[in-house]
Amino acid sequence: MYSLDDLKNSKGVALYARAKSLMPGGTQLLSKRPEMFAPDVWPSYYSKAKGCRVWDLDEREFIDMSIMAVGACILGYADDEVDDAVIGALRSGVNSSLNCPEEVALAEALMELHPWFGMARYARSGGEAMGLAVRIARAHSKRDVVLFSGYHGWNDWYLAANLADSGGLDGQLMPGLEPNGVPRGLSGTAIPFDANNIESLREKVRGKEKQIAAIVIEPARGEDAPAGYLKALRELATEIGAVLVFDEITSGFRMCAGGIHRNYGVYPDLAIFAKSMANGYAMSVVLGTEKVMQAAQTTFISSTNWTDRVGPTAALATLEKYQRLSVEKHLIESGNRVKQIWRAAAQAHGLEVNVTGLPTLAAFAFKSPHAQALNTRYTVEMLQRGFLGFRQFKPSLAHQTSDLDLYQIAVDEVFKLIAADPSGGLLCTPVHHAGFQRLTKE
Numbered sequence: 536m537y538s539l540d541d542l543k544n545s546k547g548v549a550l551y552a553r554a555k556s557l558m559p560g561g562t563q564l565l566s567k568r569p570e571m572f573a574p575d576v577w578p579s580y581y582s583k584a585k586g587c588r589v590w591d592l593d594e595r596e597f598i599d600m601s602i603m604a605v606g607a608c609i610l611g612y613a614d615d616e617v618d619d620a621v622i623g624a625l626r627s628g629v630n631s632s633l634n635c636p637e638e639v640a641l642a643e644a645l646m647e648l649h650p651w652f653g654m655a656r657y658a659r660s661g662g663e664a665m666g667l668a669v670r671i672a673r674a675h676s677k678r679d680v681v682l683f684s685g686y687h688g689w690n691d692w693y694l695a696a697n698l699a700d701s702g703g704l705d706g707q708l709m710p711g712l713e714p715n716g717v718p719r720g721l722s723g724t725a726i727p728f729d730a731n732n733i734e735s736l737r738e739k740v741r742g743k744e745k746q747i748a749a750i751v752i753e754p755a756r757g758e759d760a761p762a763g764y765l766k767a768l769r770e771l772a773t774e775i776g777a778v779l780v781f782d783e784i785t786s787g788f789r790m791c792a793g794g795i796h797r798n799y800g801v802y803p804d805l806a807i808f809a810k811s812m813a814n815g816y817a818m819s820v821v822l823g824t825e826k827v828m829q830a831a832q833t834t835f836i837s838s839t840n841w842t843d844r845v846g847p848t849a850a851l852a853t854l855e856k857y858q859r860l861s862v863e864k865h866l867i868e869s870g871n872r873v874k875q876i877w878r879a880a881a882q883a884h885g886l887e888v889n890v891t892g893l894p895t896l897a898a899f900a901f902k903s904p905h906a907q908a909l910n911t912r913y914t915v916e917m918l919q920r921g922f923l924g925f926r927q928f929k930p931s932l933a934h935q936t937s938d939l940d941l942y943q944i945a946v947d948e949v950f951k952l953i954a955a956d957p958s959g960g961l962l963c964t965p966v967h968h969a970g971f972q973r974l975t976k977e
């Protein structure tokens with residue numbers, strides 16, 4: 536057990552306090568802000584990560600039963616095979632005046648998995664690739680308006696939804712995103728609709744059929760899309776001449792190699808991958824039909840760092856290992872076991888807990904008006920027991936049965952404590968943040 540005092544007085548907590556005075560928001564990714572987990576206690580920084588374990592700046596070891604690098608490290612941290620391939624690329628030069636051949640091999644490998652696509656363009660982050668996809672869709676259709684549901688990153692095209700309606704993005708996973716800095720002229724160019732609700736989409740389409748450049752969705756987020764929804768979406772997009780874009784940045788590689796749309800048998804015009812495709816190395820791709828992708832030639836899309844050798848090398852090695860070991864089977868099995876662990880512990884201690892999500896994007900929620908305090912208590916207690924514990928779990932190949940056995944014992948203990956203090960009154964740290972919240976400089 537780690538003591539609460541030791542966790543509060545850790546080097547990571549102190550470093551984060553400094554970080555907030557040096558970097559607006561303290562981190563580069565909202566989902567890695569310590570406030571999202573357990574303010575003033577979350578270790579914040581790692582000295583080393585390997586498999587499903589991380590070590591904080593005080594060399595304390597934790598099993599990561601949380602977001603696993605927001606889903607990026609699907610094979611586990613510092614995977615030897617991927618890292619060896621990358622080390623080879625480092626030794627032979629990560630950039631030069633010529634292009635790296637790995638980007639061609641990667642396009643071929645991705646197209647083999649998704650034979651309905653004919654071309655690829657690369658970037659290095661998810662948000663960037665989504666920017667490319669929307670630009671290509673607008674260039675192809677020669678129209679401006681994007682209808683979307685779900686979360687798609689930080690770009691102007693997306694935040695423009697909040698210019699017209701400050702709460703427009705609130706139903707799209709991340710409440711409170713402010714569009715300051717996004718040109719007001721973009722107002723009305725990005726319009727949200729309710730996920731998995733074809734009627735909501737039809738309503739937004741009505742009267743604007745000829746203005747709609749693209750329909751952009753996440754083909755699955757928490758749960759599988761309802762039967763028939765994606766097919767209806769495909770038909771509607773074709774009917775109005777809009778480009779259908781599947782953002783697979785979160786759903787990709789979780790239930791099968793490549794896009795989850797392979798399982799559904801519904802084929803978009805463009806699909807975007809990032810996160811899991813290179814096991815944590817910076818890499819992203821827009822895959823698309825040749826007809827739509829050729830529009831990239833009619834606009835300007837170009838960047839130096841999109842030519843580096845590390846990203847495609849890591850992606851090729853990740854893809855090879857994923858397919859060789861059918862990694863999805865392990866992910867699904869581990870996710871299902873964790874969902875069962877949550878359900879069993881809740882039942883044993885009379886806690887009302889909602890367990891949701893695809894097994895590989897599993898989550899639980901306390902059914903309580905004090906849920907935020909209980910979530911925080913859960914994380915704080917799990918940290919003391921040597922786990923990065925959160926109300927979401929993204930399994931990796933590195934999570935072994937023995938890790939889940941240890942986790943099961945800890946969850947049972949912690950749910951018991953929470954059941955004994957249902958209002959969270961014993962929590963002696965601030966509660967976690969939910970959604971976007973401005974952080975003040977300290």
Ligand SMILES: Cc1ncc(COP(=O)(O)O)c(C=O)c1O
Pocket residue numbers: 605660661662663665685686687688689753782783784785786809810
């Ligand atoms: C569905 C989806 N789209 C886009 C993004 C943005 O990707 P990135 O954080 O790599 O910019 C994310 C990240 O969480 C995502 O889940």
